[in-house]
Amino acid sequence: MSTRQLIMESADPALFRVDRRIYTDPDVFERELKQIFERGWVYLCHESQVEAHGDYYATFMGRQPVFVIRQSDGGIGAFINACSHRGAVLTPRRRGRARTLVCRFHGWCYNTEGDCVRVKDEAEGWPDGLEKENYGLTPVARVGNYRGFIFGCLNGEVEDLEDNLGSARPFIDLLCDQSPDGLEVVPGQQTYIIRGNWKMQAENGVDGYHVSTVHRVFGQAMGKREALGDNAGKRPTEAGRIKGSVPTGCYDIGHGHNMIWAGRASPKVAPLFEAEADLLQLFSQEKVDWMLRRGRNLYLFPNVQLMDQSSTQIRVFRPIAPDRTEIRVYCIAPKGESRTARMARLRKFEDFFMVTGMATPDDLAALEDCQIGAHGSQARWSDMERGMTTMTQGPDKLAKEIEADVHSSAERWDHETLYHGYFRHWAARMEGQVE
Amino acid sequence: MSKLCDEVRDLLYLEADLLDRQRWDDWLALYTDDCVYWVPSWLSEDELGDDPEMQVNMIYIVGKPGLAARLHRISSGQAYAEMPLSQTSHLVNTVRLLSDDQDDVVSASAKWMTLSVDARMGKQIRGGWYEYQLRRAGEGLSIAAKKIVLLEDVIDGAVDIHQI
Numbered sequence: 025m026s027t028r029q030l031i032m033e034s035a036d037p038a039l040f041r042v043d044r045r046i047y048t049d050p051d052v053f054e055r056e057l058k059q060i061f062e063r064g065w066v067y068l069c070h071e072s073q074v075e076a077h078g079d080y081y082a083t084f085m086g087r088q089p090v091f092v093i094r095q096s097d098g099g100i101g102a103f104i105n106a107c108s109h110r111g112a113v114l115t116p117r118r119r120g121r122a123r124t125l126v127c128r129f130h131g132w133c134y135n136t137e138g139d140c141v142r143v144k145d146e147a148e149g150w151p152d153g154l155e156k157e158n159y160g161l162t163p164v165a166r167v168g169n170y171r172g173f174i175f176g177c178l179n180g181e182v183e184d185l186e187d188n189l190g191s192a193r194p195f196i197d198l199l200c201d202q203s204p205d206g207l208e209v210v211p212g213q214q215t216y217i218i219r220g221n222w223k224m225q226a227e228n229g230v231d232g233y234h235v236s237t238v239h240r241v242f243g244q245a246m247g248k249r250e251a252l253g254d255n256a257g258k259r260p261t262e263a264g265r266i267k268g269s270v271p272t273g274c275y276d277i278g279h280g281h282n283m284i285w286a287g288r289a290s291p292k293v294a295p296l297f298e299a300e301a302d303l304l305q306l307f308s309q310e311k312v313d314w315m316l317r318r319g320r321n322l323y324l325f326p327n328v329q330l331m332d333q334s335s336t337q338i339r340v341f342r343p344i345a346p347d348r349t350e351i352r353v354y355c356i357a358p359k360g361e362s363r364t365a366r367m368a369r370l371r372k373f374e375d376f377f378m379v380t381g382m383a384t385p386d387d388l389a390a391l392e393d394c395q396i397g398a399h400g401s402q403a404r405w406s407d408m409e410r411g412m413t414t415m416t417q418g419p420d421k422l423a424k425e426i427e428a429d430v431h432s433s434a435e436r437w438d439h440e441t442l443y444h445g446y447f448r449h450w451a452a453r454m455e456g457q458v459e
Numbered sequence: 460m461s462k463l464c465d466e467v468r469d470l471l472y473l474e475a476d477l478l479d480r481q482r483w484d485d486w487l488a489l490y491t492d493d494c495v496y497w498v499p500s501w502l503s504e505d506e507l508g509d510d511p512e513m514q515v516n517m518i519y520i521v522g523k524p525g526l527a528a529r530l531h532r533i534s535s536g537q538a539y540a541e542m543p544l545s546q547t548s549h550l551v552n553t554v555r556l557l558s559d560d561q562d563d564v565v566s567a568s569a570k571w572m573t574l575s576v577d578a579r580m581g582k583q584i585r586g587g588w589y590e591y592q593l594r595r596a597g598e599g600l601s602i603a604a605k606k607i608v609l610l611e612d613v614i615d616g617a618v619d620i621h622q623i
Contacts, residue, residue, distance in 0.1 A: 092580060119488065119503060210513075211508070211515070212499075212515030213500060213502075214513040214517065214614065215612065216615070216617075217615045241537040244535065244537070245528040245531045248527060249524045249525055249528035252524035254524035254525055290557075354515075363512075367512055370514070370516075371519065374513060374515065374519055379614055379618065380517040380609075380617070381614075385539075385617030386619075388540065388617055389539040389579060389617070392579060436596075
């Protein structure tokens with residue numbers, strides 16, 4: 025089946041639908057791993073997670089195990105996570121520090137540049153002797169660092185990371201510019217498994233339309249907590265966003281990236297607000313307004329979301345099967361913020377973004393129900409037409425303020441036009457038309 | 460077994476039973492107003508969080524209103540993930556006193572395992588251990604602090620406070 029047949033679209037009549045088989049079909053899934061996750065740029069980790077020489081971070085690109093490592097010259101490398109000898113994974117942990125990676129199977133050793141530096145009993149047994157130089161680790165073809173966010177690509181013939189991120193860069197900058205010292209991933213994390221396709225997660229994270237239904241109960245719970253007199257670092261910011269009483273919007277950014285935003289009802293209680301005066305020294309009022317007065321969920325195709333709203337989150341996903349996805353979430357924060365701000369950020373993170381919190385479990389349940397529904401193949405099409413007749417081609421005024429040359433803009437975050445470029449990009453990648 | 464150990468064990472069993480019977484208000488009444496309810500996250504595969512204020516926790520609630528908000532969510536019938544509400548059975552075992560009754564505060568630990576049955580997730584078993592700070596208030600003991608260690612560092616599905 026051609027991937028293009030899985031999307032039905034027309035301008036007149038205004039129509040945009042996707043075939044629900046894209047979430048369930050094993051052939052589609054296999055093709056995604058090959059064409060998207062093992063051929064294009066994918067997010068790996070943040071540089072603060074591999075801070076010192078020998079710090080490593082193990083993850084996957086599609087099905088291929090890889091690790092990212094801080095090298096002796098301070099650069100960041102990435103390798104297929106398999107010993108050159110018999111293929112055993114070299115990292116005992118998801119994160120750790122090892123200036124020499126020792127394979128625990130037969131004891132072969134590698135330095136942080138991926139060179140094989142020791143082979144047990146090297147002198148005997150090999151028919152023609154053994155040249156260690158020929159047994160280095162296989163590098164990930166391309167590693168890119170955009171302002172601390174590390175991406176990799178298993179295909180050397182790919183456009184540069186900066187070009188791939190394209191007009192998403194000004195939105196990433198809104199996070200990176202929050203501290204002159206940069207950002208750091210805060211200790212503590214959560215990894216969870218969802219019974220849903222990876223695209224369900226991609227779409228849910230930038231779906232403004234579900235907030236006032238799925239998260240209404242979160243708003244109520246917050247209201248109850250505040251009414252009972254709680255203010256232990258958890259200052260109110262949620263109500264307006266959830267009720268829909270603040271300005272909102274969404275962008276189809278291009279290259280499959282997209283974003284929703286919503287005005288903060290009470291920006292002064294956001295953890296970053298303490299930095300307002302410093303930020304205004306460095307950046308325009310318009311840019312600082314974007315940083316302080318609008319919460320944003322940014323999706324970078326294919327596998328990461330950067331959230332900056334009640335708290336700040338990196339959410340990374342890994343496809344495991346058509347109906348299984350592993351999610352890792354981290355709190356990312358400006359270095360050097362006050363203890364009070366950090367605590368408020370963390371408590372809000374726990375409230376909303378954890379699978380042990382009060383909102384994420386409901387997101388999971390909703391997307392898992394969509395996964396079940398997607399098997400109803402006689403009801404074939406999902407509808408994504410909301411906003412088609414009111415959208416703006418190109419950037420709106422707010423996007424222009426930070427020179428974000430997005431593909432299309434919408435004045436409401438509960439419109440669905442932001443998915444159109446994502447699906448078109450997805451289809452083109454599946455067909456090998458773009459890298 | 461000492462009388463104090465019996466008293467502590469009875470309280471822990473009661474707490475677990477109130478959760479399983481979904482008697483939320485009675486459960487909440489076991490806690491002090493300034494209670495701390497803490498489920499640390501795993502910093503790595505085998506290293507548990509130890510600084511709740513400055514790290515990401517699975518749950519970190521200080522004060523009863525935070526617990527009341529959690530109860531509101533699961534008991535409202537409006538939380539997508541908890542409608543219908545999962546049914547649970549807690550097994551609490553190996554209750555140990557970690558301190559005597561000093562200045563009306565008792566430390567204790569116990570092991571737990573919970574079977575949850577849920578329409579979406581089916582049967583799930585989770586487990587770990589508890590650490591309590593109990594405070595004598597009038598005749599009985601109240602829960603001033605509860606730390607719940609959840610052994611899973613990769614969580615299959617979602618977890619709420621009646622399931623741990």
